[in-house]
Each structure stands twice: as structure tokens, then as C-alpha cells.
Amino acid sequence: MFFGTTVEGTVVRAVDGDTARIRADGREVSIRNLALDTEESNSGSRTKPQTPWGRAAKAEAQRLLPNDVAVTLEFPGTEPLAECWEKHRDNFGRVLGFVHAAGLDFQEHMIRAGYSPYFVKYGYAEFPDHHARYTAAEQEAQAAHRGVWDQLAVNGAEARNYALLGVWWHLRAQAIAAYREARIGDPLLFNSRLDYERLLMLASHDTGAIVFTELREYHRVGGRHVVVTIGSLQQPFQLFVPDADSDAGQAILRLFDNRYIADEPDHPRRSYAYVHGTLKLFDGKPEIVVRAPEQISDEPPS
Template sequence: MQGTKIENLLLLKVIDGDTVKVELEGKKESLRLLSLDTEESRGGGHKPVTNAGKLASAWAKQWFGTNEEGMPESDIRVNIEFDTADSVATCLEKHRGNYGRLLCYVYKNDENYNLKAIENGWSPYFFKYGRSRIYDDIFLDAETRAQAATLGIWDETVNAGGKSRDYEHLQPWWHMRGSLVERFRNRGIAAGVKSVRLDYQEIVTAARTGEKITVFCDLQGGIQHWPGDGAVIFAGSPQHKFNLWVPDRYIKTGCRILRFIHNRYAGHGRGYIYVSGMVSLYRDKPQIILNTTGQLSDLPPSQR
């Protein structure tokens, strides 16, 4: 399968090893490059800044042909490819990550940068949010070869004496989460389940009329807010706001729901979950009120 492509975009800046900016339809667009998660080159996030992250950022800028600050000094054109064959309009609406960045593969001179980054060992094949629909086998093989050759992050000396990432523990967790996304793709969609990221406007529309739906969402962040006697679980993202509301955390059912979410889904737990219930709008954001653990499941409705 080939994904939907948009060609001949002006490269504006290379931010780091997995993020670039382009001009698209007269606007600046940030691209979060699919299947990549290069280590950090700058502070500000929860991940450690590493030497491998700095090297990956420098390598990316060299690969795209920019200066050391990531700025092109000439006209550099790239093509992007989305992970489905949906229309361009659908891709531009739905293929966006937690912070509104477009999720895609990027090409320069017909070379797939995402693949090159994995081949050269500057990123693992990152499928925490789902495997590549198009390049799964290719990326997996590229990672295997890079690790066997101890390239980039797979070379222990690259981060020697400094901070590093624990791939030995991260990759099994990513594998589990990736398998949950595959189940949603293969079974959840057919069962009519809505994805917070892919079907957000449909969830908002359902909330306006108080429909009962099942939503596939990520509870990795756990319980985030404790207003009054209740608890709020942020089950969406800054781009797609969606909350779960437990009205009374002190009664037995409320305690059971929160303990279940904390122990099974939050942090390095499963994360992904199917939540069923009547969706409504609260302060213009969709939410589902949780009254029982029976509203929470690892399986789509038709599989229970």
C-alpha cells in the first residue's frame, strides 16, 4: 500500500531528529515524523537530553542539507506521505498528533528520511502509538540491522558517561501498546468504536446530542485533577480534549474505578482502553461520566 502524498513542499527548518517544519498551503506546518523517536537534543521535556540526541539532530540537519541551526540556506523541497490512502483533506484533518503536528513520513530526493534514521541507528522503530501500516516489515528489518551493527543509539559508547534511555524496558512496553492499537484497527473500528485522535469531531457531535458510544483512548497520564469529591482523567490530548469524570471518589464504586485505572492503565501500564457511556459536553469539551468499572474494557464491544 502507498500512502497519500503531498509533494514539493518547501522545507523551513529541521528542529531535531524527528521533527521538521515545512510550508504547506501557505502556512507553516510542523511534521512529527512517524515511527521515529530520536533522543532529546534540547531540554524542556520529561525525557533526558543525551549525546545521541544531539548527534541525531546534527545528522538530520546534515541529511536535509541545512546549516547547523537547521535553517536551509537554499531552496530545499521535500515530499510527505501519510500512513493511509485517505484523501488529502482527511489526512490534514485526522493525521495529527497530540500537539497538532502532522504525522507523516518525509522524503528528499525520493529517499525516505524515516527509514534512513532507523537504518543509521539514530532512532528505534517507534510504535508506542501503533505500527506503521505501510513500512512495518521494512522498519523492523532496518532496526534489526542497525542494532546488530551497533550503530547510533545501539552503540553503548555513544552515551557513555551521560544520560541514556532504557530501551531494554521501553521496547517491550511499546510492543504491548502497539498490539493494542492493532486490535483497535482490526476489530475496534469495525465495531463502531471512536478514536479520540481519528474521530474527534464525531465524538464532539455525539456529545451535543448525548449519545452512548464507545471511545478508544489512552489513560497513560492517569488521574490528573481532583476537584471537590470527584476526579478527572484526561483521556485526550492538548489537540483533542476528552475527559473521564468520576463524580465521587470517596464511595466504594468511585474508589474501585480509580484504583483500577491507576493499577492497570496509568504510567507504564496498558494505557489504551475502551470506554463506554453517554458522552456529553462540559465546558465545550466531550466527557464520559464513569459510574462503574463495567464501562472500562480492554476489548471492543463485539469482543466482550
Template sequence: MIRSTPAILTWLIAAAVAAPSCTPVGGERYSRKVAQKSLKKLEAPGIELGEFRVTKVVDGDTIRVDGLDASLRLLGMDSEETFKNEQDRRAVEASWTQYLKDKKGDSKRPIKAATPLGEVAKDWAKKWFEGVKTVRIERDHAAEIRDRYNRYLAYVFAEKNGTWLNFNVEGVRAGMSPYFPKYGYSRRFHNEFVAAQDEAKNNKRGIWEPGVKSFPDYAEREAWWNARGAFVEAFRKEAEGKPNYIDITHWDALQQLEALVGKEVHVLGTVGDVRIGERGPTRVTLARRMNNDFPLIFFDKDVLGTSGIMEWRSEFVVVTGVPTFYENKQSKQKQLQIQIDRASQIKLSEIPGLTAPTIAPTTAGP
């Protein structure tokens, strides 16, 4: 059974107040009044969400705060992973080079794996939050609330020696993470992140220190992430003042599409699942939330192939088309979708290492 948002909030507030007290960083649990106010803000659009207490540092770029049902995914950061098993620890000790080779396997893209620098980043974050009574949580955009895995997207600020500091930026400045524009440049702190990363690189801090056991392919990662970030930024600029330009990850994206049924829209998203239809159409999704992605429908397999969308899995595209409702004959449920009849409806992002297929020009018949 899926609870409605108000029901979830009621349950969370009750749990936050009634649950046995764990000891968060900074002291005792919130009062009922503060918990109610903060939790309601987290599920509503807005930039400033209020103050919370940190209860756990999960790793260098993920924390938990008092009373929430999910962790915070800290924007603009991508710290290396921490070890989850002894096997990986022993493999690193045996041969760092072989460990990385085994982890990458046949992947054509940089991979995520546990590293010693991931452990360093987690320890650094724990020390950074020591003595901090509360943190202030803010968003980058009012409509960007949670990520695909239900984590809250956030910047975290804490008062240190009388000054409020952005933990996300400070983590990059310390070399605990690169600046991470893989899902778009930071709207609010792009310049600060760039300056912080330059400072970390120039001073050879953290992941930028020669000889440390961190990912050796950051140049490749940065080229990939920046290409994606530039594509998203171009869409954002083109979308200014245009309600038919829609980011599929925004909390209200489906409502926007529903309001524009029958009219042309331009939708930004990353390519998710591809289900080839043997007898019927092929269904390609734009990633949104787990079990709640947005479908693109291809009836023509030649259009599917020449669009290049199958080679762009997990990468950004912009889809141009007309949203319609499809009604399942058996369940009678309606679902929003966009039908793709021409390869030109799919605009692929320019990604290092990927080559878009050449679309042959259409010639007139005799």
C-alpha cells in the same frame, strides 16, 4: 480570539506568500499557487499531501517545511533530544552516569533528556537533507493529522540518487532512532521499520553502538512501547468495520461521538488529567489536543479507584459507554462526555511495571 480553520488557512497562505524570504533547503520559496494547494491538503483528510521544501531541521525526528505554522513530527521515530543549555552539556562532560541519574529522578518510566547522540542525530538529518530540493509528505492514516502539540504527523520522502526514500525508516536504519510504536504500530511501514532496526542493531550503528553516550535503557523502552503498540493494534483490528469504535485522537472523533449520542461506543485514548471532585463528580480526560480533551465523569469514587484509571495516567485505555451532552447551567454551553458507573467500563492496557487493581465480584443481596 480563535480563528476558524478556513480563516487560519487564508492567513497561512498569505503569510507564506508575503513573508520575507528565508532560504530553504533546496532553493527559493514556493509560488502562490503551489503554497495554496499544499496548505489546503495539510488540513484535510488524506494520505498523500504534496511536496514541500525543508526550511529547518529541528532535531533528529522533527523538521519544518516552507509555509507551515507548525513543525512535522516524524512518525515511527524517537530520536534523543538535543542540548538546549550549557548546563546540561557540562553535566554530561562531568559525569554521564550522574547526569542520567539526576535527570531520571524518581520517575518510574524511562525519561527524555538531551544526549550527545541527540546532537549526532540532528547533524545526520541535516546532512541527509542536503541537496534535497523538495520532500513529499504523507500520513499513516487519513484521520491522523496533528498530534497533541499541534504538530503535523508525517512520513517524509526525498529523492536520493533517483530513488524516493522514506527518511523516517532511513533514520532508524542508520541508528539515529529506534522504531517507535508507543502510539501504535505503523500501519504502512511496520515491517520496514522492524527490518531497519534489526539492521541497525546487527551493525551496531548509532544508538546501538556499544559505549556511546545514548540512553542505556532501550530494552525497557522497547518493552513499554511494544506493549502499548500491541494494545492499539488489537483495538484497530477489533474496530474494523465498526463505526462505534473510535480513536479519540482522530480529527473527526468528536463528530463521530456526537452522531452516536445515546448509543454504546468504545473509545481508545490515553489517560490525561484527573480532577478529583470534592463535592461533585471526578473528571478524568482522554488526551486529545491541548485544551480540548475528552471528559469521563465518575460520580462514584469507589468505581474510580477500582477502575485503575488514575494509575494509568498517560497510558492507553479503552472506554466503553454512552456519550451524552452535558449543558453548563451558567454558560449554557454543551459538552460531550461519557459517564462511568462501573469499573468494567475501563479496559486497561497491559503495561510492564503496572498492575491492574483486582475488581471484587459483585455478590447478590439477601
């Protein structure tokens, strides 16, 4: 059963265990599977290295999603299809969704088989049915010591500490779940990713707003200024601290360091906050100027 907007398509190729190219609705796009985060097969990084189990996950994806097989792409929302294509994108512009093939929920299969944990870093699956099934699939894989849950067997050594990552991911997911609940009662609580186009419009009129956003990292520009980014090339919302060397500026940076901005994965933080202030445009990007730590909070300002 589908709960989000759907579109039929065909697989061009499985790129990795959690990424595929598909053709649908007259376009060819990269799909980043929601709820999955398989290990790397092609290239890696310090925090996510290439592993044998990553290559196995890619092979399983290629087996289940061979070239030209028919699939259904389910979006994590119920907006009209044209809006879904634009709205549901990851940090790099890939389309976000759930892939189904021949009655199989690909995400659930990969989690149950131990190719991926239930990936909740950017929130629990939007639909309660999906969330319940993916949670049960992960628990089954953990109980069976299957795949990523037996790193010694599949990789010869621990490539990633999933227990530690899981604590951080669920902390983030709980903050996102609280935002989703709060948004029901207040549609003017904006999301820096999902409402990016709306924020652009509001920023062009210097409008006051409350924005729920990830705080990924900050860097200095022009000496005393600091820019805080959310880690997204597709939705480059940012915060601007005009005087980071003032007492208030130093307090803001300490708040970021001690409460919000994580040094992943070893030093997790909340990662998400509500920021209130006036939206402005800078170089075509929406930003909020932060002059006091009171503009940043765990809960929406009352």
C-alpha cells in the same frame, strides 16, 4: 512507493532529529515524523534528557533535509488531503506523517543508522510495508550495536533504557493493532484522537458510544470528582468519575492504577482501553461519565 495520501513541499528547517518545518499546500507546518523518537538536542526532561546523540540526530536531519530541499509528506491514511491536514495531528497539534526526500525514506534511514528506535508508542506504522521495513532497519541497527543501541559509545552512559521502553511501547502498539483490526468490522468503535471531531458532534446530542482511548493520568477536581485525561491538548477527550470516594469510584481508580495508567517509563501499564457510556459536552470538550469499572475494558464490549 507511497501508500498514504501525499503532498509535495519544501523544508523550512530541520528542528530536531524527528521534527521539521515544511511548506506545502500553501501553508507552513511543523511535522512530527512518525516511527521516530530521537533523543533531545535542545531541551530535555527527566524521562528524556538532552544528549550528545540527540544533537547528532539533529545534525543528520539537517544534512538530509537542508533548507529548501524538496520533500514528499506521506500521511498515515488515505483520506482527502484537506481531511489529512486536520485529522493527523499529535498531542500538541503538529502534523503527523512520513517524510521522503530524493527517493529516501527519512524514517527508515534514521532507524537503520541508529539515531532512533522504531518508535511504536502510538502504534505500528499504518502500512504493512512501512512496518516491515522499519522493523528490519531496527533489527539491523541492534545487531550492529549502532547508535542508541550502544549508549556508552554515543552518550558516555545510559541516557534511556530502550529495552524497557520497547516492552512498554510494544504493549501499547499491540493494543492499537487490535483496535485497528476490530474497527474494520465495526466502524462505530471510535478513536479519541482520530475521531475527535465526530465525538464532539455525538457529545452535543448525548449519544451512547464506545471509545478506544489512551488513559494518561487523572486528577481530582472539586473534592470528590476525578477527571481522566488522554495527554492531548489538540484532542482533549476525557473521562469523568463523579464520586471517586464511593466504593465504585475507588474500584475505578484502582483499575486505572493497576492496569491502565503508566508511571512511565519504569512502571508500564496497558495505557489503552475501551470505554463505553454516554458522550456529553463539558466546557466544549467531549467526555464520558464513568460510574462503574465495568465501563472500562481491554476488548470492545460485545
